[in-house]
Amino acid sequence: MTAAPKPAAPAVLTVSQLTAQVRGTIEAKFLSVWVAGEVSNFTRASSGHWYFTLKDATAQIKTVAFRGINLRLRFDPRDGMEVIARGRLTVYDPRGEYQFIVEELQPKGVGAAELALRQLKEKLLAKGYFDPKRKRPLPRPPRRVALVASATGAAVRDMIEVFAQRWPFTELVVRPARVQGEGAAQDISLAVRQLNWLHRNNKLAFDAIVLGRGGGSAEDLWAFNEELVADAIYNSQVPVVSAVGHEIDVTVADLVADHRAETPTAAVVALTPDRRELVAALGALRGRMAEAAERRLKSARQRLDQFATRPAFRRPLQRVHDLEQRLDDTAARLARAARVRLSQATQKLAEVSARLETLSPLQVLARGYSLTHTTDGRLVRDPRGLRPGDLLVTRVTAGVIRSLVTEARSTEDDPPPQGAG
Template identity: 40%
Template sequence: MTFPALFEETCVFTVSELNARIRSLLESEFPYVWVCGEVSNFRVPASGHFYFTLKDAGSQLRAVMFRAQQRRLRFEPEAGLQVLCQGRITVYEPRGDYQLIVDVMEPQGLGALQLAFEQLKKRLEAEGLFDPARKKPLPVVPQRIAVVTSPTGAAIRDILKVLQRSPYALIVTLIPVRVQGEGAAEEIARAIQQAGALRDTFRWDVILVGRGGGSLEDLWAFNEEAVARAVADCPIPTISCVGHEIDVTISDMAADLRAPTPTAAAQWIVGRLEGVERDLSSLSERLRSTLERRVQRHREQLHHLAKRLRDPRRRITDRRLYVDDRLERLVLAFSGRLARLRMTHGHLAERLKLHRPSQRIESLRDRVNAVFRSLCVDQGKLLERSRFQLEHRAAQLESLNPLAILGRGYSITHRMPDGKIVRCAREVKEGQRVQVRLWQGALRCVVEACIDSIDEPGQGRTERGEEEENNGEV
């Protein structure tokens, strides 16, 4: 069989060789490309890699973003999100599928930071982290203050400037941290956690967490989940004061109080103390006025009562006469009552003598003894009569006992092997085995002959029977 020249010059590839050639061509032709599309079929297996499909109205492309490249992501990819991806086109040779290996992913529309902010806000809000019911009450008199911020930033200077102008004795502790850059969020969260752990040692009343103004990137450390959870879980009431008044961060929502600026946070503390001082002054003035009015009212009541008060000696004399009269009447009442009780007691004693329990007990004892003697006599007669009846019944039973008949020399013959009692010689055959029941024991015999008439005693004995009798078998 011959092939055309075209086929003779054509090179034949294996599947693996062809996939390898296609992969080499694609990787050399498209080393890096930007692709925009909608994320679909998004999944994250146990390896932690992102597997998804980029699609538009007319086509779709498989894509994967390995775990190492995910560190630069500020947001969480999800199905339906429009994204812009940079990566390399390659072929997965075992299946012959070509796909995009994504190195960089950015959302389209909102920026990556803004999208990450909205996603984290939505997730923490769904968990109830921003619920006002879980926020801790703020101190009435904040005197010990911890400030978590940069030691060189404008925030600490603004806070100290306001607090130093106040006339109140305040203790301020600076916990220095970085407020922007790589690792700043972890450092802030760790500082808040340490402050909560040292609560009993330093007895802080409130913690200020914040920094001065800046761009969204500069303030991003306060939008990290670690900082939000540390603020929410801190056992000490927290005030978040980040950026300017228009800047709102995740830590502002998780804190127990949001201050628009660090200066406003310090002014809140001073205003809180001023409010307490005003309240104390107002309460002191109200207390003084109330006490003065009450003293004046009691003074007037005392003056009025003093006019109505009579000579106490006269009242004492009247009470003494009243007591003497009541005492005399009481003695007479007790005497009459005692006499009546004495008469009643004598009457009851006489009646009791007539109904002494000992006499009744003696009478009942005699009756019991008489009944007992009568019962013994009747019981003896009953036993004697029962014994006589028992002996009579036993004699009757003995006379009807079939074994007693055997004792007079009779026997009972059973046909073997069915055990039927033999009443007639015709019921057995010669050579048949029988068993003879005696008064004591039994004999197993073989019939030699069947005789209708009664022979002399001893003639019907068989050799088998004699042998068994001689051997003493029973």
């Protein structure tokens, strides 16, 4: 009997080999597939890649959107957002996980452009770009205005024509720029920044910058919804007028600008007075001034006639004569009053002098009394203050007596009278 052949040994694969086979099978089977789901655990890496999870009620899948894809998207995915993604399946070898590589991404239920616009408005609103308090008034009339518009478009021609009709004294500087299509936003932003550089460095001062273009579809106007255009307007030192000719759709530029005009022509109207209206207004003002001057002149003539009938104008010196007579009467009364007051004062002085005379020390001397004082003028009241040899001066009513002290004794030093107890 022959022995049964031994079974062949099973093929043993390494983990890397098995993962490579699985990846090849999955990538061949799911080369391009559409998936709808909710964004979860969204992460933005420093490399620019996005990592998140797409999930529904019962399952989830790891998802990667590389930087090259992300730069083309107009909106930013967020947790909880419903999206539709086109891409391919692969396996990430280091973890042995299958994942979905995004090649196209769009929001579910709303267009990507509309969602991007909403997100940009929310962002700029939070940064204060739309705050009415920061918006500056327009100079009226302006001396120099910069027009940023297509060099071949109707908008710039219309603005130049309306400026010439309404206020031809404004100097216009046209800075041609693309206002739609690829690179339009970059060109508009560059134009605003260049004009501000000229203004800031005193090369060419501007009173306003007008961003103008005619009407168009939302896609045609998309350059005015870009963030770099909003940044340029927000940082402009010169007031900016957004004159995008579309009355229904409000662009981001309209919201950030200092003034929004529905059309380029409306921008010129907002900036300038109408020369013809101004001339008419000046004519009307001239007429009112002439009427007012005529009324004032008539009133002045009437007042002059009234003054002419007054006595002061008929006899101009009569008033002077009356005043002179009153002055003479007043002078006479003052002279009489002065004489009376002088007489009264003289009489009163005599009375006071008589009273003072009765109190004078000289009257006391006339009655036999005398005053004695030392040579230095001290009045002698007490003999104890004198010493023998002191010189005294005694005044009597008829003259002065000089004497020399030989003895000075107080009455307190006399012996008491006889019979005192």
